[in-house]
Amino acid sequence: MEQVLVALFTMVVGVLGCILYFWGSNIILDLIYPASGKKAANNIRKSSAIRPWLFLGPAIVILSIYLVYPVINSLYLSFRGPAGNEFVGFKNYIWMATDEKFLESFWNNMMWLIIVPAASTIFGLVAAALTDRIRWGNIAKSLIFMPMAISFIGASIIWKFIYDYRGEGSEQIGLLNAVVVYFGGAPQAWITIPVWNSVFLMIILVWIQTGFAMVILSAALRGISEETIEASVLDGANPLQIFFKIKIPQIYGTIAVVWTTITILVLKVFDIVLAMTNGQWGSQVLANYMFDWMFRGHDFGRSAAIALVIMVLVLPVMVWNIRNARKEI
């Protein structure tokens, strides 16, 4: 209980501190440059030049410390030794290029990058198309969307239970093995089978992300102008043709957004692999491998180099986003 009180107290202090800062700094600004008197016009001009920076100050400081500085610092650290003390040139990158586990993580990540966004978007599109046409569509949407609220680690437990394996002959309590046995197959320890185990982990992320894809694509599908659909109906198109030839081409932009958003998420996937296999049985991925070198390997140089690889993979999306944003501004 004491801790909750401390948390509440800190929260109030933090919030009050924020308010005090914004309120106080604005009052002081008005006192220094009052909007009245002889130099009123001059003062207003000065204070409105300063005020934006009062508003932006905390955000700029925090963003610089927590995001901008680390990117630069990581780049620097990736050329340095385990504790960051000495310059080692490209040693960390050379190590990476020859390290078997790194290459395994890299190719696994590539596989994740292709399968997860594709599967989530396709399932999301199917779910959107189906739920938009039924009466209980909103309930169905809610239920498919629900896994998004579940933590990766919670989802991992849910699915580990589904993949649970008992020796042949004893009763299976994992749903997947029970189904396999029911149809006459032999039970498998799914998450220990190399290559395929990655697919079983990907299913978890697809399960979580499909709802997100569905919500956005469903909104896009509803935004399509009725005229194009009516015209195609008059021309005798069947529902499938309407869907694939009329509707889908009109939402390519949204599909791209969904796809890239999930791509970014996939690059950072960490919790699922950590919880399910911790990179054993050939299922390692970059984010978890980086974590491994950071906490178990205690090598900040190598770890930073791995983080940089993730950053480089994200870069094209970042550039694309920025170009889109510039068009809007």
Place this chain on the structure above:
Amino acid sequence: MDGIAGKSPALTWVVNISALLLVLLWTIPTFGLLISSIRDKDQLATSGWWTSLASVERNLIERSSAPDTQVLEAGIYVITGNVFGTEQGDDLGEVTAFGWRSQQPTAFEPNTVAQMNKGLTLSVGRNGDYRLTSPVEFTGSRGKRIFITSIEAPKFTTNNYNEVLFAEGLGRSFLNTMTVTIPATIIPILIAAFAAYALAWMEFPGRSILLVTIVGLLVVPLQMSLIPLLRLYTDIGIGKDYIGIWLAHTGFGLPLAVYLLRNYIAGLPREIIESAKVDGANDYEIFLKIVLPLSFPALASFAIFQFLWVWNDLLIATVFLGNNEEQLVMTGRLREMLGSRGGNWEILTASAFVSIAVPLVVFFSLQRYLVRGLLSGSVKGG
């Protein structure tokens, strides 16, 4: 769109059934977890949750009471009791077979008398009552083994929850998660709201560069920040404390917060803000009295995002918080349990459900805002 599906009844059926299948596929995993978490732990370990309403057949090895409970009846020594435990079993289960040797654990029907070595006899009734007799006195300190096969009625219990919340320390972790989540949700909103207003409605040099930078920062992987920040924290001396994680979550949440809020605030009608300026209000007053109340939907959307994200986060908590009782959050506890209690599904399922219960409540009650936030954040190109 209804018109298209409505034309053919067959198509309507196909659509409805496919949707139902999809919904089932997506809900069954969570449903299975929920059911499993309220099952008796022995039943959970021996049968699938989808059979939880059916009776369970189990093979058990029990032990009779110790020899010091024997009584002398008409010249023979007798030990009696119930295989299901001390409380006389009524609906605990029904014995369908028993035995006294591990080679033949199901050799005898209930209520028959099994002849054992050295003149001993054993009989077990359907309700589990057993009677062990011997012509000579029982010796030793332990009872005889009794093998039984029993059919048990489905058992549901809240014991699993009691155990994880109080014995396994999940209750404590729940509080720790709260301690992390609430400030880490509120602080970024305040800071972002001011910044978003400045970016939307104030004139200053470098505005568009700042905006573009924030859009760029939206996708910076967290992994980039971990090592530099950990080193920075150690240098400054913050170490592993709550203040460190609040600020970290604030930093990582800010780009999305500023971006979402700016999009919303920039869309507010220009006339409102300009007429207030004409009336002599400065930007601070306009923000506080007009913009902030009008932005409630966007603030709510972001609050839900940030809440879910912080509540469900494992990475940042692992890096910036300690592993001790006072700081271990629920996701961290779950991860620990997966390692130490890997086979104890009654512990894992109940713990997982405790950890997802709050996000699910938030999700279902505030879904409207979540969807709105997603749409304004993604459709525009973030």
